[in-house]
Amino acid sequence: MGQREPLSKAEKERIYQGMLKGQSVGESAQGVGCSQACVLKWRRIGRKRGLEGMRARRLGRGKKGVLSQFEAEVREQAKELKVKHPGWGADRVLVELGKDSGVPRRLPSRSRLAAYFKQCCPEAVARRNPRPPAKAKPLKASSVHQIWEVDSQEKIVLANGEIATICNIRDPFGAAMIASQAFSVKTEKHWRKLKWTEVRQVLRRAFFEWNTLPDDILTDNELCLAGTSHDPFPGKLTLWLVGLGIGHQFIRPHRPTDQPEIERSHRTMDGFALHPEALADLSSLQASLDYERVMYNHFFPTQASDCQRHPPLQAHPELLTSRRYYHPDAEVYLFDIQRVYDYLASFPPFRRKVLTSGQISLGKRMYCIGMKLIKKRNLQFVLASFDPHLAEWVVSTDEPQPVELLRFPIKGMDFFSLTGLNTPNEAFSTTFQLSLPFVFQTT
Secondary structure, three states, rough: OOOOOOOOOHHHHHHHHHHOOOOOOOHHHHHHOHHHHHHHHHHHHHHHHHHHHHHHHOOOOOOOOOOOOOOOOHHHHHHHHHHHHHOOHHHHHHHHHHHHHHOOOOOHHHHHHHHHHHOOHHHHHHOOOOOOOOOOOOOOOOOOOOOOEEEEEEEEEEEOOEEEEEEEEEEEOOOOOEEEEEEOEEOOEEEEEOOHHHHHOOOHHHHHHHHHOOOEEOOOOOOOOOOOOOOOOOHHHHHHHHOOOOOEEEEEOOOOOHHHHHHHHHHHHHHOOOOOOOOHHHHHHHHHHHHHHHHHHHHHOEEEOOOOOHHHHOOOOHHHHHOOOOHHHHHHHHHHHHHHHHHHOOOOEEEEEEOOOOOOEEEOEEEEEOHHHHHHHHOOOEEEEEEEOEEEEEEOOOOOOOOEEEEEEOOOOOHHHHOOOOOOOHHHOOOOOOOOOOOOOOO
């Protein structure tokens, strides 16, 4: 038969009365216009519940709701425990419920119990901030000098008591060891992290040695490289790279596998260069690093990248070709401060807390708003955006419709602060020995 509307109360009563009078199933089905299976169903209900049971609007399971299928005592005890101990999760409450009862009883799952707490006592449930969207994996290089990976080997104890950190740079596509420079990082108490100016020094020397600027630099999220962990404001190393037209990429937090080539390079240099003689002092360590890096680039049959057991410079001779010209004497002309200003202007307004001193912090520099304006506007937070044309910070109210309050000239992000250069001849403060010009005679 075709699909029809559910039986009305009167039709159910006709089926019930027909059953009492001895009417056949087929006759009842024909009388109310339904299937015989439907008649059989309602006859069973009538025999079990009577006419009133057939008239009930709802059949089947009882009322719906979280934990509605469990004893009321279980629900009440669970709620009481959660309200009394807000720090307890569903697992801890279940342990207590199972312990209190001497007689085994049916308990809900942890997921159902957690849902029940959100429904019956939301004030006792800890609020969880949504996870930030996952960062995208860094792009892979498709040619030499497109991306350089930068990372450090830390806490290398030398025989003379010094502690060294080695800053390494690698070209992942060409498999070349671009730079390896050791720094003494021992302090009065123990040791320190590299400064961003030291990383800048290693990069600058690598640019000069290979006579090129890469398109991008890939680093981890160390504070000296990435600014501040809780603040999106870029670090000075990033701004220096931007001024040279170089992008600064970061690996995903706690994902060293995003730059596996440089991580494997650390192990290679450990085996090659960190022997007992090299660990005598800092100068011995640097000499060993320079020698082994040249040996690796020119002669080592590496399987990295697509070298297929050829030395990197043999597998990729284009490593010696400049991608973008660089010379230390020309950095004052290659560096464009306007690129830095445009980059700062690309960020959404920085939200800043107004300190009790009447100041806000931007790029580790303090700017004074003034107590008079703070009291007049009752300011607790402000928004700071950058005007790239006037090189000024524009401070506005923290409202859906911000109102400009005042402007500040930028501090600590001028040409000298980012490059450390005054004249073209100040690119290097110390002399150093380049490694590529070494020539080895082979037979």
